[in-house]
Every structure is written in structure tokens, then in C-alpha cells.
Amino acid sequence: MRKKLILFILVINTVLVNAEINDPSLTSEVVVKVVQNGSILVPLTTNKMILNLLIPQSSENQVVNISADVPLRLINDSLGNSIAYIEFRNPDRIEKYTINSILHVSRIKTEFLPKEYDIPPEFNIYIEPTGNINSDDSTIRRLAYSITNGSRSDFERIARLAIWVHHNLRYDHSLGDVSMNSTWILRNKRGTCDEFTTLFIALSRAIGIPARFVSDYAYGNGKWERHAYAEVYLGKWIPVDPTGLRVGNLEATHIKFGISNDNSMSNSLMVYGSDHGDTSWNDNIEIKIINYTLGKPIDYELFISSEEFGRGDTAVVVLRLMPKEYGVLKVILNDCKSDFKFITIDEPERYIILKAGEERIEYWIINISKDLEKNMFYYCPLLLSSRFLELKEINLIVNTKSLDDIDINAELSSSVIDINSNITVFIDIESGKDRSKKNKNGEGIIRLGIIDGNYFNEFSIDLSKAKKKHLRISFTPREVGRHNLLIYTSTGDVLSLEYYVKEKGDLYMEDMEFPRIIRRNKKEYGILKIRNNRTTPQNLRIYLESKGYRVVKNVIVDNDNISIISIPLILNETGLTKIRIYVSGIDLDLSRIIETRVYDAPELNVEAVYNPYRRELNIDLNVNRDIARDIEIILDNKTLKIPELFGKKRINIKKEIQKNKFIIKYKDIANNQYSKEYEIGFREIGILERIIEEINKLIDYLLSLII
Numbered sequence: 001m002r003k004k005l006i007l008f009i010l011v012i013n014t015v016l017v018n019a020e021i022n023d024p025s026l027t028s029e030v031v032v033k034v035v036q037n038g039s040i041l042v043p044l045t046t047n048k049m050i051l052n053l054l055i056p057q058s059s060e061n062q063v064v065n066i067s068a069d070v071p072l073r074l075i076n077d078s079l080g081n082s083i084a085y086i087e088f089r090n091p092d093r094i095e096k097y098t099i100n101s102i103l104h105v106s107r108i109k110t111e112f113l114p115k116e117y118d119i120p121p122e123f124n125i126y127i128e129p130t131g132n133i134n135s136d137d138s139t140i141r142r143l144a145y146s147i148t149n150g151s152r153s154d155f156e157r158i159a160r161l162a163i164w165v166h167h168n169l170r171y172d173h174s175l176g177d178v179s180m181n182s183t184w185i186l187r188n189k190r191g192t193c194d195e196f197t198t199l200f201i202a203l204s205r206a207i208g209i210p211a212r213f214v215s216d217y218a219y220g221n222g223k224w225e226r227h228a229y230a231e232v233y234l235g236k237w238i239p240v241d242p243t244g245l246r247v248g249n250l251e252a253t254h255i256k257f258g259i260s261n262d263n264s265m266s267n268s269l270m271v272y273g274s275d276h277g278d279t280s281w282n283d284n285i286e287i288k289i290i291n292y293t294l295g296k297p298i299d300y301e302l303f304i305s306s307e308e309f310g311r312g313d314t315a316v317v318v319l320r321l322m323p324k325e326y327g328v329l330k331v332i333l334n335d336c337k338s339d340f341k342f343i344t345i346d347e348p349e350r351y352i353i354l355k356a357g358e359e360r361i362e363y364w365i366i367n368i369s370k371d372l373e374k375n376m377f378y379y380c381p382l383l384l385s386s387r388f389l390e391l392k393e394i395n396l397i398v399n400t401k402s403l404d405d406i407d408i409n410a411e412l413s414s415s416v417i418d419i420n421s422n423i424t425v426f427i428d429i430e431s432g433k434d435r436s437k438k439n440k441n442g443e444g445i446i447r448l449g450i451i452d453g454n455y456f457n458e459f460s461i462d463l464s465k466a467k468k469k470h471l472r473i474s475f476t477p478r479e480v481g482r483h484n485l486l487i488y489t490s491t492g493d494v495l496s497l498e499y500y501v502k503e504k505g506d507l508y509m510e511d512m513e514f515p516r517i518i519r520r521n522k523k524e525y526g527i528l529k530i531r532n533n534r535t536t537p538q539n540l541r542i543y544l545e546s547k548g549y550r551v552v553k554n555v556i557v558d559n560d561n562i563s564i565i566s567i568p569l570i571l572n573e574t575g576l577t578k579i580r581i582y583v584s585g586i587d588l589d590l591s592r593i594i595e596t597r598v599y600d601a602p603e604l605n606v607e608a609v610y611n612p613y614r615r616e617l618n619i620d621l622n623v624n625r626d627i628a629r630d631i632e633i634i635l636d637n638k639t640l641k642i643p644e645l646f647g648k649k650r651i652n653i654k655k656e657i658q659k660n661k662f663i664i665k666y667k668d669i670a671n672n673q674y675s676k677e678y679e680i681g682f683r684e685i686g687i688l689e690r691i692i693e694e695i696n697k698l699i700d701y702l703l704s705l706i707i
Contacts, residue, residue, distance in 0.1 A: 020222050020289075021219060021253065021289065021292055023294065024218075024219050024220055024251055024253040025251050025387045025388060026251070026294045026295050026296070026297065026388075027107065027251045027252040027253050027292055027293070027294060027295070028106070028107045028251075028252055028293050028294065028295035029104070029105070029106050029107070029252050029291075029292065029293040030103075030104075030105045030219075030252040030253055030289065030291070030292040030293075031102070031103070031104050031105075031289075031290040031291040031292070032102075032103050032105065032255065032287055032288060032289050032290060033100065033101070033102055033103075033287070033288045033290060034056055034100070034101040034102075034103060034255065034285065034286070034287050035098065035099070035100055035101075035285070035286040035287075035288075036053060036055065036084075036098070036099040036101070036283070036284070036285050037096070037097065037098040037099070037283075037284055037286075038096070038097055038281065038282055038283035038284060039094055039095070039096045039097075039281075039282050040088075040091075040094070040095045040096075040269065040279075040280070040281050040282075041093065041094050041278065041279065041280045041281075042091055042093065042094075042095070042271055042273070042279050043273060043278060043279065044093060045273045045274045046091055046271055046272065046273035046279075047089075047090055047272055047273050048087070048088065048089055048090070048091075048271075048272040048273075049087070049088040049091050049095065049269065049270065049271050049272070050085070050086070050087050050088075050269070050270040050272075051084075051085075051086040051087075051088070051097070051267075051268075051269050051270075052083050052084070052085055052086075052267060052268045052269075052270075053083065053084040053086070053099065053267050053283075054081070054083065054084075054215070054257045054258050054265060054266075054267055055074075055082060055083070055084045055099065055101060055257070056101045056103055056255055056256065056257060057081065057082055057256045057257065057258060057259075058082065059256060061105060061106040061107070061108050061252075062103060062104075062105050062106075062255070062256055063103065063104040063105075064101055064102070064103050065101065065102045065103075066084075066099065066100070066101050067099075067100045068084070068086075068097065068098065068099045068100070069097065069098045070086055070097045070098075071086070071087075072084050072085060072086045072099070073085045079258075079259055079260065079261070080259070081258040081259060084099060102290075103255060105252045105253075105254070105255065106252055107249070107250065107251055107252045107295065108238075108239050108249055108250040109248070109249045109325045110238050110248035110249060110325055110326040110327075110356070111324065111325045111326075111356050112356065113153075113155055113234050113235055113236070113238075113326065113356075114234075114235035114236070114554075115539065115554065115556050116235075116553075116554055116555050116556055117234070117235030117553075117554050118551070118552070118553050118554075119210055119233060119550075119551070119552040119553075121570070123210045123233055124210075124550055125261050126205070126210035126211055126212045126233065126261055127205050127208060127209075127210050127550065127552075128205070128261075129202075129205065130261055130262040130263075131181065131262060132179060132180070132181040132182065132198060132262055132263045132264070133181070133182055133198060133201050133202045133205065133213075133261075133262060133263060134181055134182045134183045134202055135182070135201075135202045135203075135204075135205035135206045136206075137182070137183050137202070137206075139183070139186065140182060140183070140186060140202050140203060140206050141206040141207075143186070143203065143206075144161065144203040144204075144206035144207045145206075145207060147160050147161055147164050147203070148160050148161065148207055150481060150586070152479070152539060152586060153355075153539060154209060154234050154541070154554060155234060155247075155248065155326055155353075155355065156353055157207060157209065158204055158209060158211075158232050158234070158240060158247065159247045159248075159328050159353045160353075161200055161203045161204055161242075162200055162240050162241075162242045162245060162247050162328065163245070163328060163351045163353075164203075165196055165199050165200045165203070165242040166196070166242050166243070166245045166330075167351070168189055169185070169189050169190060169191060169195065169196055169199065169242075170189060170190040171190070171191070171192065171196075171243070172190040172191055172192065172195075173192065175190070175191050175192050175194075175195060176192050179194045179195075179198070179263050179264050180194075180195055180198070181198070182198050182199050182201075182202035185198060185199045186199060186202075192243075193227050193228045193229070193241075193243040194228050194263055196242045196243040197213060197214075197228045197229055197230050197241075197242060197243070197263065198213070198263040199242075200230055200240060200242040201213060201230050201263070204230070204232055204240075208541070208543055208550075208552050209232055209233070209234070209552075210232065210233040211230050211231065211232045211233075211240075212230065212231050212259050212260065212261060213228060213230060213259065213260045213261070213262065213263050213264075213265075214228060214229050214230060214231055214239070214256060214258070214259055215227075215228055215256075215257045215258050215259075215260070215265045216228065216229065216254050216255055216256045216257055217254070217255040217257065217285070217287060218253060218254050218255075219253035219254075219289075220253070224255075224287045227243075227254070228243075228263070229241035229242075229243070229244075229246070229250070229254070230242070231259065234554075235554070238326075245328055245330050245351075246327075246328075247326070247327055247328040247353075248325065248326035248327050248328075249325060249326070249327050252292070252293075253292075255287070267283065269281050297388055297389055297390040298321060298323065298329075298388050298389050298390075299321070299390070300319060300320065300321035300389055300390075300392075301318075301319070301320040301321065302317070302318070302319055302320075302384055302392045302394055303317075303318055303320075303394065304316070304317050304318075304382075304394050304395075304396060305317075305318070305447070305449060305488045305489070305490060305492075306447070306489075306490040306491065306492060307397065307490070308397050308398075308399050309368055309396065309397065309398050309399070309492045310368075310398065310399060310400065310401075310405075310492055311368065311369070311370050311371075311372045311398070311400050312368060312369070312370035312492075313368050313398075313491075313492025313493075314365060314366065314367055314368070314488070314492055314493065314494040315343075315365075315366040315368065315396055315492065316363050316364070316365055316366070316449070316451075316486070316488040316494060317333060317363065317364045317366065317382060317384075317394060318361065318362075318363045318449075318451065318456070319331070319360075319361070319362040319363070319384065320359070320360075320361055320456065321354075321359070321360055322357075322359050322360075323354040323355065323356060323357075323358070323360060324356060324357070325354070325356050326354060326355055326356055327354045327388070328351060328352065328353055328354065329351070329352040329354060329386050329388060329389065330349070330350075330351055330352075330386060330387070331349075331350050331352060331362070331384060331385070331386040331389065332348055332349045332350075332384070332385050332386070333345055333348045333350075333364045333382055333383075333384055334348065334382065334383040334384070334385060335348065335380075335382070336379075336380035336381050336382060336396070338380065341369075342368065342369045342372060342378060342380075342398070343366050343367065343368050343369065343380060343396065344366070344367045345364055345365075345366050346364060346365045346366075346367075347364070348364065350362060350364075358454070359454055360454060361451055361453070361454050361455075361456050363451055363486065365486075365494060366382075366396065368396075368398055368492070372398065372400045373400060374400050374401070375400060375401055376400045377397065377398065377399055377400075378397070378398035378400070379395065379396075379397055379398075380395070380396040380397075380398070381393050381394070381395055381396075382394050382395070382396055405491065405492075405493070406429055406430060406431040406446070406463075406489065406491050406493060407428075407429070407430040407431075408427065408428070408429050408430075408487070408489060408493050408495060409427070409428045409495075410425055410426065410427045410428070410487055410495050410497060411425070411426045411497075412424070412425055412426075412485070412497050412499050413425070413426070414499065415498075415499050415500065416499065416500045416501075416502060417477070417499065417500075417501055417502070418501070418502060418503070418504035418535065419477070419480050419501055419502065419503055419504060419534070419535055419536050420476065420504075420535045420536060421476070421504075422474045422475065422476050423474065423475065423476075423477060423485075423499060424472060424473065424474040425450070425472075425473050425474075425485065425487070425497065426470070426471070426472055427448070427469075427470070427471040427472075427473065427487065428468070428469070428470055428471075429446075429448075429461060429463070429468065429469045429470075429471070429489075430467055430468045430469075431444075431446070431463040431467050431468075431491075444462055444463045444464025444465070445460055445461065445462050445463070445464070446460075446461050446463060446489055446490045446491050447459070447460055447461070447489065447490040448460075448461050448471070448487065448488070448489050448490075449486075449487070449488045449489075450473060450475075450485065450486070450487055451485070451486045451488075452475070452477065452483055452484075452485045452486070453477065453478060453479060453483060454478065455475055455477070455478070457473070457475070459471070459473075477501045479501065480501050480502065480503055480586050480587065481500070481501060481586070482498065482499075482500050483498065483499050483500070483501060484496055484497075484498055485497045485498070485499065502587070503534045503535070503536070503586070503587060504534060504535045505532075505533035505534045505535060505560075506531075506533050506534070507530065507531065507532045507533065507534055507538055507557070507585070507588055508530070508531055508590065509528065509529070509530055509581075509583065509590055509592060510529045510530065510531040510562060511529040512526065512527065512528055512529070512581070512592065512594065513526065513527040513529075514526035514527070514569075514579065514594055514596060515569075515596060516596055516597065517596065517597045517599060517669060517670045518569060518571055518596055518597070518598050518599070519598075519599055519600065519601070519670065520571065520572055520573070520574055520598050520599065520600040520626075521570060521571075521572050522570070523568055523569070523570050524568075524569045524570075525566050525567065525568055525569065526544075526566075526567045526569055526579075527564060527565070527566060527567075528542070528564075528565045528567060528581065528583075529562055529563070529564055529565075530557050530562070530563045530565065530583070531561075531562050531563075532557045532558060532559050532560065532561055532562075532563065533559075533560065534559055534560075535559055535560075536559050537556050537557065537558050537559050538556070538557050538559070538585050538586070538588075539554070539555075539556055539585060539586075540554075540555050540556075540557055540583055540584065540585045540588070541553070541554055541583070541584050541585065542554075542555060542565065542567070542581070542582070542583050543580075543581070543582040543583075543584075544567055544569075544579060544580070544581050545579075545580045545582075546569075546571060546577055546578065546579045546580065547571070547573050547577060549569075549570065549571055549572070551567055551568060551569075553565065553567065571596075571598045572598075573598060574598050574599060574600050574625070574626050575597070575598060576595055576596075576597055576598075577595065577596055577597070577598050578593055578594070578595055579593070579594050579595070579596060580592075580593050581593075581594070597669065599626050599627075599668060599669045599670060600625040600626040600668075601625065601626070601668055601672070601674075602623050602624070602625055602626050602627065602628035602646075602666065602668055602674070603623070603624040603625045604621065604622070604623055604628060604664065604666065604674070604676070605621075605622040605623075605624070606619065606620070606621055606622075606664060606678050607619075607620045607681075608620075608662065608678055608679070608680045608681060609680070609681045609682070610657055610660075610680050610681070610682050612682060614654075615654060615655060615656045616652065616653070616654050617635075617652075617653040617654075617655070617657055617680065618650060618651070618652055618653075619633065619650070619651040619653070619662075620648070620649075620650050620651075621642075621645060621648065621649045621650075621651065622647070622648050623645045623646050623647060626646070626668065626669065627644055627645070627646045627668075627669055628644070628645050628646070628666040628667070628668065629643065629644050629666065629667045629668070629669060630643070630644075630665075630666060630667045631643075631644075631645055631664065631665070631666040632663075632664065632665040632666070633651065633662060633663075633664050634662060634663040634664070634665070635653070635657065635659070635662040636657060636658050636659055636662075640653070657680065659680075660679060660680045660682075661677055661678065661679055661680065662677070662678055662680065663675060663676070663677050663678075664676060664678060
């Protein structure tokens, strides 16, 4: 008997040779040689083997040239992965193979993302849950929405999810040979890159953002290792590696081997024969770095609020940068090493979400101890570290000589303002003589800075002639929501003022125009009209769901305007169907439910048989797919009507027919008309049946006489 054996290989051995990269995070280009080789031991009774191998994938950032010592074909699987297909006919006891790939890999970066986009229907597979990616789990859904609440874009949503996974999961090498499901991962909060990626994908899908699993090899700690990260669709596919916290960018030391809608991928071996008793397969990968190029770290500005501070003062360290691409930075302001701790830093570790072309301001508040000896100098170098930023050091100097502090008070013009309105801060400063001379930039001159989100400004205040100053500073906040305005001075004073920016006006669904009857599997369009009475354009996310069909659209609706949004509908289940529409945005959560009738063209099967001896016509109707209405059977210039039919029905007509054809007309539920001519079959009557018919006629005649 012919038998087939299928072996799956999940773990592949790796070998590193030659070149070593000291800082993989800065690699912009890498040229590598990937050698996949193996040997297969099979019984002599084997008559055929088929080997399917995952190989490095060609993509926009990865150019692949392949050669092999055995005949192979490159085939694509259902997700578009390129697979090496090798077939061995009447194989030897031991068969060997070698596949060589020369790769030129470039760093992935995201410099542009579309503000409006639709999710193509073929990508819905990357929204649906799978066996291991439980995006429909209620706990995962609640968590995903709580993490992303208040986000202003889909990039910010996926960045927040990646940060949460990176920060809350513990890397556990003991799980290196297994792939757990997302509910287990969330409950246990540990795993390797597989688990980090799996949970991130589940969270992303839970909020309707397509995400897929990527199997790759990554370089780190002087060796190549099997790795996994995700790709999400935000109008285009971008990488997200929650393990190493890469969002929208990925260094060149990643070799992509394939994508999947679940968290597992494998090679396979199929063996055909009568005996598989001692089949074994040894598969290896060797990766050699031929050449590489390093890029430059991100440039930025780092400064401190004063050159010198006193006991009990508050310092502010400010980071300021203008990113050229999207990404996430993990930055740490490291405390100085000293015999005793005389400063404390509020939240030294930060996660900064970068958007191309949008200036980013981040600051740290540093509290200096009051319990320092007088007439002393304390020196504290603060180091800012991040994988993608150049290391920079800034010095904090404390002079405990007795100095008079200034008095500073501030008030806001309002605690709540409308977006696009100005906020005004009123500042009163009163200075003592000694303290005002402390600043080295000029006698009696201090610096005053204001930070509010990404707004930053700094002023020089001359207190040498007047000890009191009144300042009035106005600016326009950029974002809706709660704001924390920070005021600092070069004399070590810090104030924080809170206010709220709200949208002026309303935003709502003014009207919907959806077809009440839709033909199955035919593309129709619904129209959603959204009125935006707010003062700013709104970035909205629109979801439409109906029995497994989903459309997700990202749109911008202009302010003080009605936006008309077209939404495609392709429904494949007949009957009365509910369509659910959700619109989400900042301070916005709208929903509607409408019903529509999904119909199909009725399929009418007809069989007509005439019994000439009994002068009787039987017409059997069978309507499939959907309801047929206003059915008309036209026979010998006479019409028989049936209002509606779905299923089977027999029509019995007792008359002598004059024609052997008839016409049936009918309509579907959308009033589309159909018409077809049918032939009548004639039934042959046997001798015995004729005798029985004659007897029945005689009986009927005799009964009529008796009656």
C-alpha cells in the first residue's frame, strides 16, 4: 500500500560566520549570504519526496537572488509567500540539498502615511481571530480600547499597543520552542518574540487594524536568531516589532522569511512509499554577513533650565527634536552616580511617539534635595540614552550658597477653551537682588520657559531695574483634551497649570442612504453624510459590519461642512440583514443599525409532462436561491398566476393542450423580470394503464347513473 508521511520542521539551526556588527540598530544596508542545506534519510521503499522550504522573501527592502544544487520551483502559497518546491523521484537512501540566497537588505522606514484609506477586502483575513490570535476575546478587546482611548490617528493607536506589550511582558527564554495563544500570554505576561508579537497582533485586530505575523531572522549579540515581528496595515504595510520596540521602522539586520495570519509557519516534507519507519530530516541555515552600512542616529537638542541651581530648586531637562519619519523612541534620563542621592527624576524612562514632520518636545522634572550642606558645589552629569539617539550628557550644578529666591505666580485666562482659541497665561515675577545677579548671561536677567505639549517658547526677563514684572503670554493649543502647561525659570522655579481644550460645535451622522434591497455578491454602495460643525477637520474611523463582512475606512471630514462618504457593500447571505455602522474619533462615538434585504436571482427549474390519454398536464416548479414573485404561466393564450414561490409546487391542469410549449414569467424581489419558454413532454401510456383508465372511466359513468 502506498503511504504518505508529512514532517513539519519549526525550529531551524543557525550558524554565524565572519563579520560582526557592533550596533545592529543603526544598520541601513546589509548584504548577506543565506545557505539552507539539509539531508533526508528515507527507506529504500520511498518512491517520491516533496520538500517545501520557506526561503528569504523578495520585497521592497529585500532583494533576493537564489541558486540551488537541486532542481526547484518557486511557488506562491495562498498568502503570497514564495516557497521553494523540491521534488525527489525514486530518491536515494540519503538525499541532500543546498539553496544559496544572496540578499541586499535595506532599512525599513516610514516617512509618509495616508490620512485617508480603506482596508481592501482581501486583508480582512488579518482582522479575523485565529486559533492562537484571540482578537475576539472580551478581555483583549477591552484592553485594546482602553490603551488606545484618546488616540488621534491609527499610527498612535498601534504605537500605544506596541509600547504596552513591550513594557508589560517579560522576556522568557524557556518558551523559545513553543507558540502560546494570546489569552495565555495576556494572563501570564511573559514569552519570547513570538508571544510579544502574538499579543500585539490580537490587540491590533481587536480594534479593527489588520495585523499579520512575520517570521524572520534577526541579528543581535553577535549572532543570527530566529525572530518574529508584525506588520500592520495603515494604508500600507508597516513593521511593528514589540519585542525590540520598533514601530514603522526596522533596521536592515532582519531577514524576512514569510507572513502568516496566525503565529506559526513551518517547512514541510512529504514522503510517499510503503514504509516510513526510519525517515529523518536534518535542516540547517547558515548566514554570512558580506557587507553592511551604518546610518546616523537621530539628531536632537537637549538643554537644562539653568546653569546653576540652589538647594530645594527644581530643574527641567528638555529634549527637542524634529523627526523625519514615524517611530517610537524609548529614552532614559540616567541619574548621576554619587555617594548619596541628592536629586530625584520624575519618570526617567519615557516612550515618545514620533510623527514625520511634527516637532516633539519632552521634558523631565528634577527635584533637588533641600538637605544639602551650605557653601558647597554639587556636580551631577545626566546622560540621555536611547538606541536611536546619540548619547548626550548634560550637567546639573548645585550651588548651596545662600541665595534669595524669586517669587513667581501664574494664572490662566480660562480653565476650558475651544480648539483654535488662544489661551493666555498671566505671570507675575518678583525678585530679590542677590538671586537676580546669579545668572551668568547678564546682571538681573533670568530665563523663563513655557512648555505645553509640543508648544515651546523661552523668554529673557530683565529684573535689574524693576524687581517686579508682569507678563502676558498667549498661544494657540494644537490638540483637544487635557493640557498641563509647565512654566520654569532659570532660578529653579517650576509651576504647572491644567486646562482643557474642547471642540466647539458638534459632529454627527446627518443622513444615510443605503439600498434597502441588495443583490447577493454584487457590489453596491451606501452613502454616509457626516456634518462637522466643529472648528477643526476631524480624523474619523468608520466601521461597517454585517454577517462576517467588514469595511474599515479612515477619513478626514472638513470643519463646518457636510462630508459625503461612499461605503462599498458586498453581502453574500440572503435574507433580512442588519448592517452596523460605527464612527469613532476624538470625543466621539456614534453608531447606527439599519436593515437591508439581501436577495439573489431566483433559479427556476421546470418539468412539464402531459398525459394525452387523461388530457392532464402536470407542471412541477422548483424555485431555488431566493423568492420568485408574480409568476405567470402562459399556456394556449391563457395565464395562470402564482403570487410568490420558494421551493416546490405542482400545478395540475386538466385540459387538452394545443401547443407543446409554454412561457413562464416571474420577478425577483427587486422587480427584475425574467422570462423563459419551456417544452412539454408527453407521457407514454402502457396497455395495462390504459385498461385501468378505461375501468375507472366506466366506474365513474356507472356512479353518475346511480346518483
